Amino acid sequence: MEDHDPELIPERILGVQRLEDLFNHKGYLICQATGNKIYDFEQVTAVFIPLSTTKDQVMVVQRDYAVEFLQSYLSFLHSC
Numbered sequence: 001m002e003d004h005d006p007e008l009i010p011e012r013i014l015g016v017q018r019l020e021d022l023f024n025h026k027g028y029l030i031c032q033a034t035g036n037k038i039y040d041f042e043q044v045t046a047v048f049i050p051l052s053t054t055k056d057q058v059m060v061v062q063r064d065y066a067v068e069f070l071q072s073y074l075s076f077l078h079s080c
Contacts, residue, residue: 015058016046033065033072049073
């Protein structure tokens with residue numbers, strides 16, 4: 001099993017907190033799958049894309065599109 005930075009999980013929690021702060025400030029987040037505004041934070045899925053063993057990119061996807069978004073993203077990565 002690969003060693004992971006023990007700070008990564010707290011960084012992910014902070015990433016979600018930053019999304020929530022942005023949501024509270026603007027009143028919505030933009031879905032990366034559809035481009036639509038998400039007005040209900042309960043509909044937000046945070047997708048963490050690993051950029052390295054110590055850094056992630058967090059993306060917001062509306063809950064109903066999360067599986068399709070991930071499948072599409074993984075298919076894209078596999079084809080590269």
